[in-house]
Amino acid sequence: METAINIGFACSLLRQGMKQICITEMNSDTVAKDAKQAVKENILMQLTNASQMVKLEKDPHAAFALIIDGKTLTYTLEDDMKHQFLALAVDCASVICCRVSPKQKALVTRLVKEGTGKTTLAIGDGANDVGMIQEADIGVGISGVEGMQAVMASDFSISQFRFLEKLLVVHGHWCYKRIAQMICYFFYKNIAFGLTLFYFEAFTAFSGQSVYDDWYMLLFNVILTSLPVISLGVFEQDVSSEVCLQFPALYQQGPKNLFFDWYRILGWMGNGLYSSLIILFLNIIILYDQAFRAEGQTADMAAVGTTMFSCIICAVNCQIALTMSHFTWIQHLFVWGSIATWYLFLLLYGMISPIYSGNAYQILVEALGPAPLYWCTILLVTVSCNLPYLAHISFQRCFNPMDHHIIQEIKYYKKDVEDQQMWRRERSKARQETKIGLTVRVDAKIRQLRGKLNKKNATLTFHSCIAPPS
């Protein structure tokens, strides 16, 4: 146990001024039947005393450390004692379990996971950590000296322990936002597309005739709208990685679930519903029964379907451009390229023989391209679909901004360079107060020295008051 305590001091898990609670099993020489019971009772008594001590502590800066070894853990992990053990452990700032077997590591992780109901992360580098890594919600393996077993069993693997900070604060934060936005957008675009098919059935006596050509529907999710979503999910960054590291408070947007709550999900679905209504009804009413060109031709199902589909592609891709905040050349290529690909496809599809293209033969070149109505309709529908979302984000950003909006603005207007003091101040405020770690150890030392200095000053002035002036 002493080794464990020394290591704890070395890595700032323990510090001077922390009260250490050591739970040990008493040495019992008797091999009597009730020896086990006696040991358990002793441990229970230790736990109860420690809990009392923690509860009665009044100093807000006080921290407790619980140190327990493997032999004792076998008793404390039994069903009748584990809840007290957990209650005590949760109150302590750090818990060190030494000489633990792999099975016990997994059991402790399970106890914390199920007892507190929180998300647990386990990090380890050896084969003996595999049980713990798999038990936790998130398992991180460190690849290196002890081999690759931990890496193979883990959800994430890093090469050095210090990369854990970046994994959580930068990649975890980005990943949360990316996945949340990607899923919401995916629902939106498929609802906007699928519901138009559904509404159109009301006009076809519910016979199941689709208004779009089969190839349009096939390509919708494969090429025409998938690449922008992928680029959103892979490259999107709300703030750069340096800012993420400087402002750990931004990470809290994830645990607080600000980006994937029901309000947002239903909002996106509502947006999809609204878009589908706009797309279908505007197209149907505009292309109703009158001629759509100066040469007098009326719009048949292929013309209506192609116009509607063009509107969907443009609206949905413009929507994702409004959602993104980080535009590399890849995003530009995918978003605008998807719209261009649609027109290219329509052109090429119209050029192949009508045996394969059917009514879409030359539809862009002959029927729709030269018709001003087609382009006017696309412009109107695209803007109508995106205007409410634009209004919503404008209002939210200007009158109810979120943290990353403010930080984006500070970086954009280079206020962090102009007013470095403000930047440093906000950075320090963005860190949560903890009880363990290097900074706390330094702060505690500073407090201690300051306390000593104040006492010294007090005694000096006292002496100078007493000493007779020479």
Add this chain to the structure above:
Amino acid sequence: MMTGETSSAPSGKTKSRKPKYSRFSQQELPACKPILTPGWVITAFLCVGIVFIPVGLATFFASERVVEVVDRYDQDCIPPEYRNDSLEYIQSTLTDKTCDRSLIVPKQMKGPVFIYYELDNFYQNHRRYVKSRSDKQLRSKASESDTDNCKPEAVTLSNAPIVPCGLVAWSLFNDTYGFSVKSKVLDVSKKNIAWKSDQEHKFGSDVYPKNFQSGTLIGGARLNSSIPLSEQVDLIVWMRTAALPTFRKLYGRIEVDLEANDIIEVTIKNNYNTYSFGGKKKLVLSTTSWIGGKNGFLGRAYLTVGGLSLLFAVGFIIIYVFKPRPLGDPSYLSWNRNPAGI
């Protein structure tokens, strides 16, 4: 298991296992990060308003310039003795289907004036109807017997293929219209009423109608079996299935101008049976503008969206004047707004 550690190069230096740096893999690609400032918001909405309102006015007035005459004739063209038994009337071959109508031209209609027939409650977009045709057969004589999708109008009783097969062709519209004004007959041009690509590539010039409407149930027009399909323009126009149950199809063109208050005498052959399913038939004469036929909705929609956009821009400016938020102000950060909890 010891992973291969730092491999010592012959020079004795240990090689670093750090992966090669690239901007792509470190997610540091050069990027533009646009910020939606109030300036941009107002600019965007004003732009939408400024672009849409003129476009809306242009399209609205273009549609207003179009002159349209619509005349529903299916009820009035039944002779009085058959008023209660329209089905008997329309299905009998002995009754006289000629019907004379008078249309008044409300405003001057500059040529070409387009003639449409409009059908209502006719579901050309029904799935089984749309399927019931054979594009292969229409294109070339060699595929004459490709009639699989065309049931029940695929083959005759003696298994000879029907050309063109299928319900779409079988239900070809067969009312005809003749126009005259001041006792002078107006020429109805049937040139260029079908899409050129249809005439040249989808309907073969070596395909002739065969066994068409030869069964007991006649669905519509008969076809002249000496004219190839690529020149049967009425059939070509009909075969382009419409998207909605109310649709118009181009019948022909009058090239001359029609003056205001002219009375056009129309001689209609009321052949087509829309009575058995409660459909309506209308004759439409219409001019076109650069935007097409008469539909003020596009113009009105543009004006509405442009107007709402301007309204939003103005509202945003007003609210921003009263409750401004300085950009990049750290007092709006959440830990400064409620210091109790982040």
